[in-house]
Amino acid sequence: MxxxxxxxxxxxxxxxxxxxxxxxxxxxxxxQQFGGVDDLAYADALWAALAQAKLAGPEAMHSHFYEGTEPHGFVLEIFDSELSVNGHTGRVIVKNNYGPQGVDAMDVANDPAAHLAAVTVMFRREAGYDTDNKNWFWAKYLPNGSLDQNPAGMQLAGRVAKGADQGCIACHSAAPGEDYLFGTDRAD
Ligand code: HEC
The missing domain is CATH 1.20.5 (Single alpha-helices involved in coiled-coils or other helix-helix interfaces)
Known part of the structure; x- marks a missing residue:
């Protein structure tokens, strides 16, 4: 014993x-780059503004559903708009990620809420927030507005994952037009 x-x-x-x-x-x-106290508070304010604008949350609008690829999901939906968060107005891009594997756009259109897996968001913050990466704030929410986490348990909000060779910033830095956006190359 x-x-x-x-x-x-x-x-x-x-x-x-x-x-x-x-x-x-x-x-x-x-x-320091993401998942800190300030990032979580900002992510909450961003989600509240998105819900108010009906770009996320229980009253969210819907748009065209199209079939996509990993890592964003098998069926996708996108909104490209402007939003005000804590007094700053910037461009926001919401990408809804639907699953599971095997669903098609019609399955999702018939019942979006049942298929929503994650809400990935890029919000253009004030100048100086992240000069290296066009001042984008990155967030990956679960359908209820809480944040998803990486395998290390860090919440995915902020400069995700600045300096790492994987994650939102690393992958999106390959997008054409040097704006971190795959879908458009607009100036701002
Ligand atoms: C392995 C690469 C990769 C990673 C990691 C990744 N993305 Fe993306 N993302 C893409 C690709 C490719 C597209 C465009 C194609 C599509 O519709 O899926 C895209 C599209 C988007 C869009 C729509 C704007 C655009 O670029 O067209 C948003 C918003 C977005 N991603 C957010 C995120 C966030 C937030 C994260 C991190 C939590 C993330 N992404 C991680 C590859 C990635």
Whole structure:
């Protein structure tokens, strides 16, 4: 009995040590860019403004449904508009991601709410927010307006994932026109 306790203590020490080593890396390289307290507050304000404009939430409008590809989903729907958040007005692009695999546009059109998997949003924030990346604020919401998370448990809102070789910014930086948008190359 005594031996068992000792060995459990040993395992716990190893786990704590591993956590201490892993933590500073995540905190310094990524937490500042997205998923922080300010990002979550801003994401809430953005969702509230989207819901008010009926661009998301229970009263959301619908548009044309079309078949898409990963990572955004099998059927997609897009809104391109202007929105005011905390006193700043900017362009907003909402991409609704529908699934699961195998659904077609007609299935989704017949019952959008039942097929909505995620709401991915790009909002053009004020100058200076992220000069390197055209000041886009990125967010991936679940249908109820809460934020989705990456595998490391970080909430997907803010400069996602600035400096990383995967994620919203890395992939969208390949979009033509250097505006991070695949769908259009408009100036702003
Ligand atoms: C692996 C690449 C990839 C990643 C990662 C990715 N996207 Fe996209 N995204 C695309 C592609 C390709 C399109 C355009 C094609 C389409 O309709 O799916 C697109 C379209 C969009 C659009 C519509 C505007 C446009 O560019 O045409 C929004 C908004 C969007 N993505 C948001 C996000 C957000 C937010 C994230 C991160 C949570 C993200 N994307 C991650 C590839 C990616």
């Amino acid at each position: 005594k031996l068992k306790q000792v060995s459990l203590g040993g395992i716990a020490t190893v786990i704590i040590a591993a956590a201490l080593v892993a933590h500073p890396q995540t905190a310094e390289t990524q937490t």
